[in-house]
Amino acid sequence: ILNGEFQDQFVVDVYQAGAGTSHHMNVNEVIANIAIEMLGGVKGDYSVVHPNDYVNYGQSTNDVYPTAMRIAALQSSKKLIKNLYALTETFNQKAKSFDSTVKAGRTHLQDAVPIRVGQEFSGYAASLLKTTRGIEKSSESLKELGIGGSAVGTGINTHPEYAGKIVEKLRKMTNLDVRESKNRFEAMQSNAPFVEFSGALRTLSVELIRIANDLRLMNSGPNTGLAEINLPAVQPGSSIMPGKVNPVIPEMMNMVCFSVFGNDVSIALAAQAGQFELNVMMPVIQYKLLDSILIITNAIKVFNEKCICGIILNVAKCHDYAIRSLGIVTVLNPIIGYSKAAEVVKESIRTGKSVKEIIQQWGLLSADQLDLVLSPISMTEPHSKNSNV
Template identity: 55%
Template sequence: MSSSVPTQAFREEKDSLGSVQVPATAYYGAQTARAVENYPISGIHAHPQLIRAIGMVKRAAAEANLELALLDESRARAIIEAANEVIDGRWNSEFVVDVFQAGAGVSFHMNANEVIANRANEILGAPIGSYKHVHPNDHVNYGQSTNDVFPTSMRVATLLNLETLYPVLDALTATFQAKANEFDGVMKSGRTHMQDAVPIRLGQEFAAYGLAIERAHVSIAHAADSLRALGLGGSAVGTGINTHPNYRARAIDHLSRIADQQLSPADDMRWAMQSNACMAEVSGSLRSLSLEVIRISNDLRLLSSGPNTGFAEIHLPSLQPGSSIMPGKINPVIPELAAMVSFQVLGNDTAVAYAVQAGQLELNVMMPTMAYNVLQSITVLANMLHQFDTRCVAGITANVNRCQQYAESTVSLATALNPYIGYARAAEIVKESVATGESIIALARKRQLLSEEEIAEILDPKRMTEPQMPLEAAKQRDKSVS
């Protein structure tokens, strides 16, 4: 018994190379269909923010061309309505071109032109694929080129996507600060070179983590400002060929309003088309954030190592069983996730760097990989850092007794003795402490190097976590003041 498999219906479209079979119900057209056949690479399609951004660019261009009487009212209104639907995400499934495609993003751009044109024709009462009223190139793309539309869309998409990252960074900074306040009284040993160092408060460590995230936020926002100068209106090579003299300024004004972003025409359209250094700058700032996240996540894994044979100074939330063979084992899964996502961002930044330097003369054709990698970096960082905040940092608790034990046991307590007995004698005490296991405080008392009052003051770990004058100098100061 044979079973029949329904075959997909197609329509025939023509482009400059000839006839193309396009799925009958698809809003995309011939050039998109060719790209689908040519680039079956990753199965990954354009980021939703890039689709949204190119819809904004197409709407802004149509509004400018309508004002300048370069498009008639009915066509322009249909294009604007169709572009709004793209902005709203209604046709995301129609953007089928792989992220790895021909240079400059021509295929993605034509995907947008064809979807908007077919939807505009449908709005005007014509069947999709007919282009009876609205043509992808002649009308949707009027006065435009991939060479100014794609970089503009890429920049706007990056600005829009960064808006999802900023509140996550703010929230994580606040959580670290809250933990800094909660742990402010928890004494522990500092460590440098992975060896005992002078005491530090656990809250001080967490406050520094919060500041690292806050500073990264500032750096990213500063880098993002470089995206705001646009080459839209530069057309093919940045000279503005086939555009109205007033089109550029009007289109960017409309785009600023539509995207709710402060955008402006670039000082030189040729520069804006040749250089994508702004994408490297943003990607580099995301790299710096990732380096900080890797460092902090590694610290949290060390501080929580144990529970019996590691540092065990903090407890991370228990989220899932950690082993298929070792009962009761709990792993630091979110810090591990944070590191792996950050590694991906470092790799993305390398790809962006290579792409940014690969331009020749009037155009850099490697923009699709810049867009894909930067937008992916922002998305995975925003998603990961939200989990890092809410499912890890917010639930950290301190092992106060273990921390206090380390604070009192660190041999670097001897550092506080330097102003009183000298570095050499203090070093001798450290050696004896390491050899015998006796604490620095016990040895100072045993050798009668200091009075009980001095021991209490000098070797108080909390006193050692803030700038303090040596005790005798402080007394002399107080006498002179009185």
């Protein structure tokens, strides 16, 4: 079964009788019949191996199913973590290669002070690293297994050493650092660990949407948008407009993240719907969580390999925005004062002249002083004072 055989024998739909009993018994029956045939018996002859009396001995859906849920989520998340670290590293590499290029910073989608493209991309890398570590941290609670609790957590019909031995066996089989729950009643009643893990995926999705949208804006154009970067062309962008290329990979990423949001809502609603010793909504919790892990894992790999790795920087366009940004006047605040700097901005907007031209025209600073102060690259690092001015 673990090698993928007999998949056609697992016929129960995810939307089933509550708590996963139907699926659990489906598994028990498949195991029983495989064993019966291996022992020379006839499939269905439960006098040889009974699905309840033998396969399910000492077990209950109520401790087996949530244990399987935890192991499945932990196993599935390994590839997600790997892909996230790879994406973070790609952003770090881009940050290094783009670090000598200055662009206009933007706040409220308006001109702000200059920033290096490398600094911007380093922020993306740092946020992804934080969310990755958040996912790793949230997985810790999934490692606490309530197996051995049997029907309601009391361990009825189990040997006193059963829980410890099966957890040790699972640890060796899965290479996961799973452990016995300190309180099997809590492990059975509460599905908070799945809510926590799904919440970490939601946080990741928030960051990925933000980053993807920034890239879409930076890529906008080519003639009437920002055009600061070129994203790799993946497919024709229009069925009617020839030559149009769309940022389809970031758009794909957005849609995947929206789906993760929807799954997270379903998981939260299902998790709060438990009563007393059991939550009967476990099948939909697991279905939605595994779906989120699967789609965001695959999306991150595509996002990295077919988009981020191939970003090309339009250096001249970035530099042009940097020197034209009205935000550069901010560096003059310590020299001419905020109010006078604001007058310069207003005059620049009114006349269409650059900030540098206005300052020279008004005789506020010499040309040499302006060249020193309005150096875009120097504005991307802190300075204690403009001592040279």
